[in-house]
Amino acid sequence: METMAKDGAAQEATVTPNKDVSEDNLKGYTVIYVLGGPGSGKSTQCAKIATYFGFCHLSVGDLLEAEVETRSEYGKMIEDCKKEGKLVPSDLVVKLLQQAMQRSQNKKFVIDGFPRNEENRAAAESFMKIEPDFVLFLDCSEEEMKRRLLNRNQGRVDDNISTIQKRLKVYFECTLPVINYYSAEGNVRKIDAERSPEEVFEAIKDVFFELKEKHGETRMTL
Ligand SMILES: Nc1ncnc2c1ncn2[C@@H]1O[C@H](COP(=O)(O)OP(=O)(O)O)[C@@H](O)[C@H]1O
Ligand SMILES: O=c1ccn([C@@H]2O[C@H](COP(=O)(O)OP(=O)(O)O)[C@@H](O)[C@H]2O)c(=O)[nH]1
Numbered sequence: 001m002e003t004m005a006k007d008g009a010a011q012e013a014t015v016t017p018n019k020d021v022s023e024d025n026l027k028g029y030t031v032i033y034v035l036g037g038p039g040s041g042k043s044t045q046c047a048k049i050a051t052y053f054g055f056c057h058l059s060v061g062d063l064l065e066a067e068v069e070t071r072s073e074y075g076k077m078i079e080d081c082k083k084e085g086k087l088v089p090s091d092l093v094v095k096l097l098q099q100a101m102q103r104s105q106n107k108k109f110v111i112d113g114f115p116r117n118e119e120n121r122a123a124a125e126s127f128m129k130i131e132p133d134f135v136l137f138l139d140c141s142e143e144e145m146k147r148r149l150l151n152r153n154q155g156r157v158d159d160n161i162s163t164i165q166k167r168l169k170v171y172f173e174c175t176l177p178v179i180n181y182y183s184a185e186g187n188v189r190k191i192d193a194e195r196s197p198e199e200v201f202e203a204i205k206d207v208f209f210e211l212k213e214k215h216g217e218t219r220m221t222l
């Protein structure tokens, strides 16, 4: 059986991004990372943030899915990672994210489900030169996350109990340390995500308005 690297990434894959992506840094952009376990409601809330505050919503899971659909050379590796609940190597993920940001007309991004491990975080900082304005952490119990995923009914290959267990393991072992890293920097806004989608979004709005007041229009153009 294939082993999982400590950081949750598939060990056998070493992908070099094409060099056609400009390495211009993305400073000057507003970037908010939305993190939480699988099923905590990241995509649901990011869609609301995009609509309400005019952000561009970038889901790394969706970017990977789109890459599979283009029948690129990475398709099989991405699908295998997804089925096994493993993380796709950072260089590919960062390349897809960077392309999507550069193609967008928007300069305000809400990034859904990234960075998922320390390697992702370091790659985003060193390669894209982005650091988040803040990190929204959707805090939800394991029991509730499992319940939501098993009822998601979107035909996803990873919403079965065996893959869910693996994704939760990756979340606790690899993503929580990233949240703790940003937390130690005082950059995490923790939201009780156990409540209804509407209640969760009300709490998120409060965070945005509070930060807008604090930083003014220069950092948070809402
Ligand atoms: N606050 C909530 N309460 C109950 N169900 C929710 C809530 N937020 C999202 N859901 C549902 O739970 C499932 C997982 O939500 P999703 O936003 O896809 O989570 P994530 O992107 O974190 O995996 C979806 O079916 C969604 O409709
Ligand atoms: O930065 C990322 C984000 C996602 N994924 C892969 O894409 C899958 C689905 O991610 P998504 O964010 O769609 O899942 P969610 O947490 O929303 O259920 C993950 O399990 C990983 O295999 C990844 O490798 N790196």
Ligand SMILES: [Mg+2]
Residues within 6 Å of the ligand: 042, 043, 044, 059, 061, 112, 113
């Ligand atoms: Mg999602």
